Each structure stands twice: as structure tokens, then as C-alpha cells.
Amino acid sequence: xxxxxxxxxxxxxxxxxxxxxxxxxxxxxxxxxxxxxxxxxxxxxxxxxxxxxxxxxxxxxxxxxxxxxxxxxxxxxxxxxxxxxxxxxxxxxxxxxxxxxxxxxxxxxxxxxxxxxxxxxxxxxxxxxxxxxxxxxxxxxxxxxxxxxxxxxxxxxxxxxxxxxxxxxxxxxxxxxxxxxxxxxxxxxxxxxxxxxxxxxxxxxxxxxxxxxxxxxxxxxxxxxxxxxxxxxxxxxxxxxxxxxxxxxxxxxxxxxxxxxxxxxxxxxxxxxxxxxxxxxxxxxxxxxxxxxxxxxxxxxxxxxxxxxxxxxxxxxxxxxxxxxxxxxxxxxxxxxxxxxxxxxxxxxxxxxxxxxxxxxxxxxxxx
Amino acid sequence: xxxxxxxxxxxxxxxxxxxxxxxxxxxxxxxxxxxxxxxxxxxxxxxxxxxxxxxxxxxxxxxxxxxxxxxxxxxxxxxxxxxxxxxxxxxxxxxxxxxxxxxxxxxxxxxxxxxxxxxxxxxxxxxxxxxxxxxxxxxxxxxxxxxxxxxxxxxxxxxxxxxxxxxxxxxxxxxxxxxxxxxxxxxxxxxxxxxxxxxxxxxxxxxxxxxxxxxxxxxxxxxxxxxxxxxxxxxxxxxxxxxxxxxxxxxxxxxxxxxxxxxxxxxxxxxxxxxxxxxxxxxxxxxxxxxxxxxxxxxxxxxxxxxxxxxxxxxxxxxxxxxxxxxxxxxx
Ligand SMILES: Nc1ncnc2c1ncn2[C@@H]1O[C@H](COP(=O)(O)OP(=O)(O)OP(=O)(O)O)[C@@H](O)[C@H]1O
Ligand code: SF4
Ligand SMILES: [Mg+2]
Numbered sequence: 001x002x003x004x005x006x007x008x009x010x011x012x013x014x015x016x017x018x019x020x021x022x023x024x025x026x027x028x029x030x031x032x033x034x035x036x037x038x039x040x041x042x043x044x045x046x047x048x049x050x051x052x053x054x055x056x057x058x059x060x061x062x063x064x065x066x067x068x069x070x071x072x073x074x075x076x077x078x079x080x081x082x083x084x085x086x087x088x089x090x091x092x093x094x095x096x097x098x099x100x101x102x103x104x105x106x107x108x109x110x111x112x113x114x115x116x117x118x119x120x121x122x123x124x125x126x127x128x129x130x131x132x133x134x135x136x137x138x139x140x141x142x143x144x145x146x147x148x149x150x151x152x153x154x155x156x157x158x159x160x161x162x163x164x165x166x167x168x169x170x171x172x173x174x175x176x177x178x179x180x181x182x183x184x185x186x187x188x189x190x191x192x193x194x195x196x197x198x199x200x201x202x203x204x205x206x207x208x209x210x211x212x213x214x215x216x217x218x219x220x221x222x223x224x225x226x227x228x229x230x231x232x233x234x235x236x237x238x239x240x241x242x243x244x245x246x247x248x249x250x251x252x253x254x255x256x257x258x259x260x261x262x263x264x265x266x267x268x269x270x271x272x273x274x275x276x277x278x279x280x281x282x283x284x285x286x287x288x289x290x291x292x293x294x295x296x297x298x299x300x301x302x303x304x305x306x307x308x309x310x311x312x313x314x315x316x317x318x319x320x321x322x323x324x325x326x327x328x329x330x331x332x333x334x335x336x337x338x339x340x341x342x343x344x345x346x347x348x349x350x351x352x353x354x355x356x357x358x359x360x361x362x363x364x365x366x367x368x
Numbered sequence: 369x370x371x372x373x374x375x376x377x378x379x380x381x382x383x384x385x386x387x388x389x390x391x392x393x394x395x396x397x398x399x400x401x402x403x404x405x406x407x408x409x410x411x412x413x414x415x416x417x418x419x420x421x422x423x424x425x426x427x428x429x430x431x432x433x434x435x436x437x438x439x440x441x442x443x444x445x446x447x448x449x450x451x452x453x454x455x456x457x458x459x460x461x462x463x464x465x466x467x468x469x470x471x472x473x474x475x476x477x478x479x480x481x482x483x484x485x486x487x488x489x490x491x492x493x494x495x496x497x498x499x500x501x502x503x504x505x506x507x508x509x510x511x512x513x514x515x516x517x518x519x520x521x522x523x524x525x526x527x528x529x530x531x532x533x534x535x536x537x538x539x540x541x542x543x544x545x546x547x548x549x550x551x552x553x554x555x556x557x558x559x560x561x562x563x564x565x566x567x568x569x570x571x572x573x574x575x576x577x578x579x580x581x582x583x584x585x586x587x588x589x590x591x592x593x594x595x596x597x598x599x600x601x602x603x604x605x606x607x608x609x610x611x612x613x614x615x616x617x618x619x620x621x622x623x624x625x626x627x628x629x630x631x632x633x634x635x636x637x638x639x640x641x642x643x644x645x646x647x648x649x650x651x652x653x654x655x656x657x658x659x660x661x662x663x664x665x666x667x668x669x670x671x672x673x674x675x676x677x678x679x680x681x682x683x684x685x686x687x688x689x690x691x692x693x694x695x696x697x698x699x700x
Binding site: 078129132143 | 596597598600602604605606607608609619620693694695696699
């Protein structure tokens with residue numbers, strides 16, 4: 001924002017926008033985010049006190065099983081729970097989402113809409129259903145560009161669209177631009193979705209299970225593409241997945257969600273080499289590995305995901321956890337806090353340090 | 369697209385042929401089953417045997433069914449001559465034959481009735497499309513509001529109240545008691561204002577019934593569409609909500625409405641029997657009822673084929689529009 005009249009006071013200040021005093025220094029900072037849906041059966045606490053930060057140029061992987069609140073988290077960062085949609089209109093959202101010094105939860109809906117698609121963009125799981133079947137791929141990307149570049153002519157927008165399609169690896173983009181989504185293959189559709197998300201050069205990109213709906217061979221290509229584009233554009237990226245393998249090579253940090261909460265968070269290598277939470281151990285155990293047959297296959301996580309209306313008491317994971325005996329009943333009664341367990345490494349578990357280390361090195365790691 | 373169009377037109381032709389064969393078959397069978405003699409119906413009860421045989425021969429009723437059907441088709445496309453000795457009557461194409469009762473040609477009769485039915489159908493359909501889809505949209509967007517509930521209750525009433533009830537009620541209030549509106553059909557070409565004034569009651573009565581269905585259909589479809597992933601994508605782009613609804617959601621909501629509309633309008637042109645009866649509008653439906661009650665087979669056959677033609681054409685138009693709207697249909 002440029003100031004037309006410069007007073008001496010204004011001249012002393014930074015040339016950029018004023019930051020609110022309590023604004024965090026990180027590019028993206030989510031603080032105690034809660035997203036609750038009142039329903040006939042009770043309040044669904046889809047996200048319940050989630051916090052994390054992310055810098056530009058970095059990638060955060062959010063991992064968790066189905067229903068752990070990953071999509072709800074990403075949709076609420078984009079403010080999509082506040083618009084239209086009948087089912088989620090009454091969502092109760094609290095906490096803070098700071099994007100580049102601007103708080104979004106309390107921000108004006110029009111302001112958030114303005115940022116949406118421009119400064120923050122999203123790629124969805126199923127590119128077939130995520131594109132309108134009646135509009136051509138080009139029309140949909142052109143529209144995304146022109147919402148935020150109202151002065152751009154149709155011709156410019158089309159040129160930009162073809163460039164983007166080319167950039168994401170669509171062959172003959174000047175011809176394919178007029179195709180309809182159903183004429184694209186699954187992988188190409190996801191590439192087109194990526195082109196649509198990146199057409200306005202967003203500084204935050206959220207990819208919600210971008211490869212789940214795709215063939216295994218195409219999955220790797222799409223992940224490579226996202227990585228390359230991130231290097232090129234330098235944006236902050238959140239990759240959401242239920243498969244740790246997907247983010248193994250991509251993410252700088254990993255956040256593990258369980259029942260709408262973060263149960264472990266840390267740098268990627270740490271999560272893979274010294275995970276501290278039994279649920280993360282289970283996730284690692286259920287990772288498919290291509291390099292060798294796992295002989296003594298670890299049991300992945302037994303049991304079913306918790307009810308988000310009535311979370312289990314104490315540690316929400318306790319009904320499925322094999323180590324509750326080691327906590328003297330705390331697992332069933334006391335909600336474990338997210339505590340520092342290493343450098344930039346947090347975990348929420350009552351197990352003592354010695355127990356955790358022994359179980360990991362003796363029981364879990366050898367079988368992985 | 370052109371290939372698609374040609375394929376569809378061929379389909380239409382085949383379909384019409386099949387419909388004509390079936391109707392003609394029924395036309396031929398009915399007298400057999402009821403024991404009535406078509407030739408006798410033409411000349412009337414008092415005729416002597418020779419006159420009846422003469423008519424039978426003139427009308428071709430003494431030929432086999434295949435021959436008669438062929439002659440019928442020939443009459444439709446190129447016209448046909450009915451001859452009895454030197455007495456030749458030419459019936460030019462499209463020839464649907466002669467009414468048993470009035471001995472008038474059927475085709476001019478149909479043409480005469482058509483404008484009435486078209487007037488009724490066109491006016492009513494405009495009203496129900498606008499009102500029905502309009503309230504459906506508002507209901508969906510303001511779901512669970514007072515307006516939504518009120519609309520849906522009214523719609524339920526609209527769906528379940530029969531035309532002759534609402535129609536007669538409207539007639540007795542607005543025409544007979546209050547005297548606000550006339551009820552005598554006037555041709556559009558004669559006086560457009562009077563045309564509309566006379567038709568407004570039947571329009572609204574008929575539209576009420578359909579608008580109710582359309583409101584419910586629109587509401588249900590739009591609600592479903594609003595839950596689609598691509599609507600979320602549209603919002604994620606940063607589009608304004610009116611654009612999300614107006615451009616992305618309504619485009620998809622249109623297609624099922626279009627389909628139903630095609631069926632309805634086709635069927636309606638074929639004859640809005642109850643409405644025409646109730647309001648004494650001499651349209652195709654009225655004529656059909658009349659003809660059935662008098663066993664006037666040529667007229668029944670004519671109206672049926674005519675109606676089938678409109679239903680099939682309306683469907684064709686809908687399918688073509690569908691192809692325009694939905695690229696998946698167009699591009700296979
Ligand atoms: N609008 C809503 N109203 C009520 N409950 C909701 C709503 N949206 C989501 N939920 C619930 O919130 C929970 C978390 O959903 P979410 O979509 O975030 O899961 P997820 O982690 O993305 O799972 P998946 O891997 O299946 O995508 C689910 O139990 C879901 O049913
Ligand atoms: S707190 Fe208890 S139940 Fe929860 S993960 Fe740790 S050991 Fe398992
Ligand atoms: Mg999800």
C-alpha cells in the first residue's frame with residue numbers, strides 16, 4: 001500500500017503496511033484454531049485447538065487418518081466455512097489465523113474473499129469433481145485469473161492461462177486450453193487444478209490430498225511438480241495427506257493430527273527418525289514401503305477413529321493405544337499437553353522419556 | 369454436433385413412424401372389439417346397405433390393415449383421393465381423413481384448435497418457469513427461513529390440489545362473482561390484450577400446479593449442486609457469492625429443469641385436457657375429449673399423432689439444448 005502523503009512520522013515507519021502489534025513474525029501462524037459444527041447429535045469438534053506456524057518457501061505436511069480434521073483446517077484457513085454452503089454455515093470458528101501480518105478469522109468476509117485465490121490458494125483431492133463439468137479448463141483458469149486481475153483483458157488472461165498450463169506440464173497447452181475437464185486424464189486434471197491455483201502466484205498454497213485420487217505412477221509426478229513449483233515460486237505450502245510416505249521427501253515440517261488436535265509436530269527428519277508419539281509410530285508402521293518386504297509387519301493403528309462429538313477422556317488415543325499401562329492411569333483421565341520433547345519437536349503423550357525412547361528403539365524402529 | 373443432430377432427426381422420424389403404426393393399429397382394432405362399423409359411423413344409422421358399402425369402399429375400409437395404413441401414410445405425406453365411382457374427393461396432404469361426426473377434414477380442425485392450446489401452454493409455462501424456479505432458488509438460498517417454509521407448504525398445496533378444483537374456484541371468484549375477468553377465448557392476432565385478459569386465469573391455474581413442482585425441483589437440485597466440489601472450487605478462487613450461484617451453480621441446476629420442462633411442455637401442447645375443459649377452451653385437449661366421447665376415431669387418431677409429434681419435438685429440442693449446456697453430451 002503506497003502512501004500518497006508522507007508525514008515525518010510516516011516516513012520513519014516501514015514502507016510496508018503497519019503490522020498490528022500482536023502480529024506474529026511468521027508468514028503463516030495458526031493459533032488455537034477451533035472449528036466446531038453444531039449438529040442434531042451434538043457439537044462436532046472437527047478442529048479443537050490447533051496451532052502451527054509456517055514460513056515462506058517451506059512446506060508443512062499435515063498427516064492424520066480420515067476424519068481427523070485436516071480438510072476442515074485447510075478450509076477454515078481459506079475462510080471457506082464462512083461462505084454460503086448450507087451445511088457449514090453455522091460453523092463456530094475461533095482462534096487466530098495470521099497470514100503475512102493479517103488476522104483472517106476476525107477479518108471482514110470481503111477481505112478474506114479478496115485474499116482467497118490470490119494470496120492463498122488451494123488444490124483439492126479429486127480434480128474431476130473439483131472442476132465444473134460445463135466449463136472448459138481454460139475458462140475456469142481464466143476466470144480464476146480475472147477475479148483478481150479485473151483490468152486484464154480476456155486475451156491476456158488466456159495467454160497467462162496457456163503459460164500456466166505449459167508450466168505444469170500439459171502438452172499442447174494452446175489446444176488443450178479449450179478442452180473440457182472430462183477430456184483430460186486424471187493426472188492432467190490435477191495439473192490443471194495446480195495451474196488454476198497458481199495462476200495468481202499465491203504465497204500460500206494448500207494441497208488437500210492432491211494425489212489420493214490418482215494412479216500411483218501419476219502421484220509421484222504430481223508431487224514432483226508441486227516441489228518444483230514451490231522452489232520456483234517460493235511460496236509456503238501445506239500438504240495434507242493420510243499417508244506419511246507422501247510428505248516424506250516433500251515436507252520440512254510434519255504435523256500429526258488426531259481427533260481434531262495436533263499430537264506431534266516437528267521437523268520432518270525428526271518425525272521419521274525419532275517420533276515420540278504412539279500414534280505416529282502406528283502411522284509409520286502403516287506406510288507402504290517399496291524398497292523391501294516387511295517381514296515382521298508392525299500392526300498399524302488398530303481400532304477406529306474417535307467420535308468427534310464425544311472424544312475419549314484423557315488422551316483421545318487411549319482406546320487404541322497399546323502403552324496405556326505405562327502411564328499409571330493418566331492416559332484415561334488427563335488430557336496430555338503438547339510438550340517440547342526435542343529441538344522444535346512437540347508431542348502430546350504421558351509416557352516418560354525413558355519409556356518412549358526404549359519402545360521406539362527396541363520395539364518399533366527395528367520392525368520398520 | 370452435426371452428426372449428433374442428424375442422428376437425432378433420424379431417431380425422431382423412426383419414432384413418429386412407430387407411434388403412427390401403433391395408433392393406427394389401435395384405430396383399426398377398436399371398431400373390431402366394440403363391434404361398431406366405421407363405415408356405418410360415417411353415414412349414420414338411417415343409411416341403406418348400399419350406401420354403407422359405398423362409403424366403406426370410398427374410405428378404403430374394405431382393404432387390409434396394411435393397405436389402409438399405407439394409404440393413411442400416403443395421405444399424410446402426399447394427400448389421397450377418396451373415390452366412389454365418378455365421385456372423387458381429394459384430401460390434400462397432410463390428410464388425416466374425415467371426422468365421423470361432422471364429415472369435416474381432420475387436419476384443418478387440428479390447425480384450428482392448435483392456437484388455443486399453444487396460447488394456454490406458452491403463457492402458463494412462462495409464468496411457472498419464472499415463478500417456480502425463482503421461488504425454488506430463493507428457498508434453497510434461504511433454507512429453513514420462514515420464506516422457504518411458506519413456499520414449500522404452498523408448493524405442496526399446488527401439487528396436490530386438482531386443476532378442476534382450483535380452476536373452478538378461480539372461475540367462480542374472478543369471473544362469476546367479482547366479474548373482474550372475462551372468460552371467452554380471443555385470438556392473439558385479433559386483440560392481444562383481450563387474448564391475455566381472457567387467458568390469465570387458466571394460465572395462473574395451470575402455472576400454479578407446475579410452478580409448485582418446479583419450485584421443489586429447483587430447490588432440491590440447487591441444494592445438491594451447492595454441495596458439489598466445484599462450487600467449493602469456485603469459492604476458493606475468490607469469486608463473489610452471486611457469481612458462484614449465478615454462474616456456477618445455476619448452470620448445473622438448469623439441466624434437470626430443462627429435461628422436465630421439455631416433457632411438460634410437449635405433453636401440454638398435446639392437450640391440457642383438464643384446464644381446457646374447466647375453462648371451456650376449445651383446444652386440442654378439449655377436442656380429444658369430445659372426440660373420445662363420440663367415438664370419432666379419425667379425430668382421435670389425428671389428435672394423438674399431433675400430440676405425439678409435439679412431445680417428440682419438445683424432447684428433441686431439450687436434448688439439443690442439453691448438448692449445448694453440457695459438453696459431455698456434445699463431445700461424447
Ligand atoms: N460442515 C460440517 N458439519 C458437520 N461436521 C462436519 C462438517 N465438515 C466436516 N465435518 C466433520 O468433521 C470431521 C473432520 O472432517 P475433515 O473433512 O476435516 O476430515 P479429514 O481429516 O480431511 O478426513 P479425510 O482424510 O477423509 O479427508 C469429520 O468427522 C466430518 O464429518
Ligand atoms: S498419552 Fe497414553 S494413551 Fe495417549 S498416546 Fe500416550 S500412552 Fe498412549
Ligand atoms: Mg479431507
